[in-house]
Amino acid sequence: MTRTEPNRSSKSDSENSGGGGGGTTAMRVIVPLQGVVQGRGGLFLGSVIPCAFFYFLQFYLKRNRKNEPDSGEPSPDSDPSSGSPDPTRSQSVGNLTELASLPRSLSRILLSPRLSGGAVSVSGRAGCVIKGGDSPYHVGQKRVEEDPYDESGNPDGVIELGSAHNTKMDWVSEDPGEAISDGLCMSGIASYEPCHGLIELKTAVAGFMSEATKNSVSFDPTQLVLTSGAASAIEILSFCLADSGNAFLVPTPCSPGYDRDVKWRTGVDLIHVPCRSADNFNISMLVLDRAFYQAKKRGVRIRGVIISNPWNPTGTLLSRENLYALLDFARERNIHIISNEVFAGSVHDEGGEFVSMAEVVDTEENVDRERVHIIYDLSKDLSFPGLRTAAIYSFNESVLSASRKLTTLSPVSSPTQHLLISAISSPKFVQRFVKTNRERLMRVYAELVKALKELGIECTRSSGGFFCWVDMRGFMSSYSEKGEIELWNKLLNIGKINVIPGSCCHCIEPGWFRLCFSNLSERDVPVVMNRIRKVCETCKSQN
């Protein structure tokens, strides 16, 4: 991407081309030379003035670059453990810094000073972590770690409603019995095994995924690639489907994790396509299309669209019509679809129907099936986050082949694979587990929604997953991102509950919050409500 240079003048075309090209050595020579060659009268000034601007710009940028991580000095606000963060600033500064330190253009390399001594520098990729400060997502997480709520031990601690854990399902009380074998035989698990997963585990995972779709789809184990977590699965797909500098379209609000998982190491960008509360946050194909063409006009190549179903953070289930429309969209623009179905097994709305993208393409031509890739995460549905096992399911043999090779860099450990095989191969256990999980989520969700309504707080209808997408616009001091962060701060510091503000999910409307309820039992709901009530009263009295 070219940067606009302030030294553009209308004096000659050569200056324009010289100015717009970025700080290359060549340009530093060409600009004055062209003036000389053209032999015009006001030639000297015509060369010197733009040159002077140009050199001043270099100097100015060089001075500023000295404060960037690439020069090796740690910046004072890079300490993520700073006590009272200004999340607004850290978020926006973080975003800006991230863009500025993406190590893409040659000009940056020539601009940064070569070090002759002193601290050794790290890469741009590392730099954006160090300088970026912490988003509310991380700040909240840290607070929970430092002061975690415990019913008896620490009743005033911070209640975690931020991250998607499902901590209330208890495997042992579900009596897996013979399902899990304790005696792992060493010789069976110690040696190198396929990084992308043992076929027995893939078969078990395929079975589990089918169960989540109520058996309307039969997943083929040979089209599965296992890896150590959903973050890795999304990253692998990003590496396979897009080149650095390309982009994916993502309807928002979306998972806060995409910023890291899709963009960080790949250099692939995300173009957010806002959905609005007026439409119940449904995806508008018109808006999606507009975003595609706007990107194209800017010279950005869109390689795919990322959807999640059930949706994170709203919990909505995408209808069959939605999915067909998306497939049409992808076909007409010849792009991929990444369908993040990590919450497929956690549909808690009795009337809700989860339709996997796999079902939609079942009857389609091969050339269309090849553009669909599904991500699944055992850790979510099995409440087993520590075990780190996620899957990529694709109809595209080239993607599968590349992904398999890439899993050498993020493999699932073999004792874990064996443990899971013995656990989820028992169909009875799986069915019972999924059913119990759904019922429990349904009960807690119902309690929560009822209690929130009593406080005058509405949420969108969540049919699947662990989240409530809560409308707290009425409690903000100002209808702005600043107002939202202020409210988030109050919820964290006064209410001692950690929720994710909509800005972390790139929601275009301020005032929405993501609340994870899978960590709560029905008994916890009144505790949470009291805390929220306290904050609401504080807000009302202040507003």
Add this chain to the structure above:
Amino acid sequence: MGLPLMINNDDNNNNKVELSRVAVSDTHGEDSPYFAGWKAYDENPYDESHNPSGVIQMGLAENQVSFDLLESYLEKKNPEGSLWESKGSCGFRENALFQDYHGLKTFRQAMASFMEKIRGGKARFDPDRIVLTAGATAANELLTFILANPNDALLVPTPYYPGFDRDLRWRTGVRIVPIHCDSSNHFQITPEALETAYETARDANIRVRGVLITNPSNPLGATVQKKALEDLLDFCVRKNIHLVSDEIYSGSVFHASEFTSVAEIVENIDDVSVKERVHIVYSLSKDLGLPGFRVGTIYSYNDNVVRTARRMSSFTLVSSQTQHMLASMLSDEEFTEKYIRINRERLRRRYETIVEGLKKEGIECLKGNAGLFCWMNLGFLLNTNTKEGELELWDVILKELKLNISPGSSCHCSEFGWFRVCFANMSEKTLKIALKRIHEFMDRRRKVLNC
């Protein structure tokens, strides 16, 4: 359902959707002879009773010599070491739910203490500087992402582990510039070779970000001398670049006194700007013979690197079950002391067996003192002293002798005719059979030459 008005036929509407350059590149290196031999083995694997004429796998650096020690430890059903603690479901639940990328503190402490033990207590390791990754492969890639930008380079001494071509380059876009070493000084890294490599990179306008060494070396099976390490660190300070030391075979040195870790050198240095450029990679796959467990670590003296690596490790975390299982084993002082001692002894004996067996056939190996392999010189058997000549010979060894060994060219060795031969991933009996096949081959050759 679509929006026909906005469709532009200039789009790449050739129907078949495209993949990225990373996906279609062959930087994964799986088409090289290094991996091709593995395929041959997979198709026709040796088995003592069922397939005695199958391919013997001598291209895979896996350690099975001390397996029995691990098995007996775990089978004693040490309650800490089993999957669930005997007190019931709580242990299991905490285990299953734990997903902090810092890693289990007990496991990091156990790792730190194990790494200290391997170095005979000559260096201290702080558990808070340990970042866990799913294997050393991931650790090396992670460090590369952190220390270098796309198109920058790492200097790596040759010959080197063929997997580096993938691990350091594939997704990172970083290049490898080789530091050429040769047999005249037993392939040790010299200051001249370092300078030459650095100049080569500079002349090509490539920015060097660090040097990555493997110590003990793969494929040489030899430790790097202390003086060479000190010179290397000096070089890195002068050029202001990083030093990554992959010490994955540190527990497999035959005599503990012969191994100097870069950690020992850094131990006595106070200057932070020197220490901050040093990073160590370790894994349990080789020393403990647990490759399937996928446990790797990055140990860095640089706070920024530790912090970033920890966050980046989100892509490659070690399962909590694995951490838990290994934490108690690695902190069992009696077990680890015994294991390290016996493992070294057995590897040394295997090494001597194979080297003596080869010597009898007139085949020389580089003098080695570590690792799971030996570096064998078959230069005298080459038809032509070229890469093609070497691969021809490799092919003969694979097809006729049914031995899969790794050709030096896949390790980027600048001299032809060297081969890496693994000896720790098989029983003694199988090793003897491999030597017998070599003997028969050399015998046949001698007869042909004598007629």
